[in-house]
Amino acid sequence: MASKKARPVAEIRADLARNRARVADSLGDFVEEVHPKNIAKRGIDEAKGFVADEFKAAKAQVKDANGWRTDRLLAIGGAVLGVVVFAVTLNVVAGRRTRSVQAQVRKALEATR
CATH class of the missing domain: 1.20.5 (Single alpha-helices involved in coiled-coils or other helix-helix interfaces)
Structure with a gap:
């Protein structure tokens, strides 16, 4: 059985601090992502993109390189x-x-x- 090498307390504290910082950043990103205003903004942006794409597709049906x-x-x-x-x-x-x-x-x- 391999012997476990004891880590110094300072190293463990540094790991915990890094993990806390990562969790805080991730939680902050998550809160921003699920905020109702941001969800609505993403939905509006997606809808605008969809409408623009559909308009281009419809226009391509009636207008080509030679004109209408x-x-x-x-x-x-x-x-x-x-x-x-x-x-x-x-x-x-x-x-x-x-x-x-x-x-x-x-x-x-x-x-x-």
Whole structure:
């Protein structure tokens, strides 16, 4: 069995002081990392980066080295126009039904008088 060499008290105290300093630094870093303001700031920075990357990717779909890709822009415009026409059509149909139901209710109320 190997004999353990006793360390001097001064060396042990120095090791403890170094370890305390490292723990204090680590704890300070941890507190800074989990502080709500810092978490929010990191989240905002990540969201901004994500939006910027997505914008670049979307822009790359409609613009290349030669300029704007009119075929893609026309397709997007057609899709937007289709959605608008669909929404207006639904609104008109729903409005007619609403007016029809209101007329029926009025007739029923007049009949009960």
